[in-house]
């Protein structure tokens with residue numbers, strides 16, 4: 001009877017400390033990643049002012065995907081581009 005109680009306490013303690021350990025590891029990992037990649041150095045999309053880097057996508061009626069018309073045909077038969 002007492003052994004059962006002891007086993008239950010041991011299992012609860014193992015789960016409790018396991019969660020605490022995982023929480024600590026996650027916290028440390030998040031802090032390390034935040035220190036490694038400061039928010040100011042994130043890559044940013046900067047469009048070229050000539051408009052070449054910004055293109056309207058056109059829906060292909062055959063393959064139902066959006067592509068730039070400048071890319072040419074998608075390779076499927078009856079592709080309108």
Ligand SMILES: [Zn+2]
Pocket residue numbers: 060061062063073074075076079080081
């Ligand atoms: Zn297509």
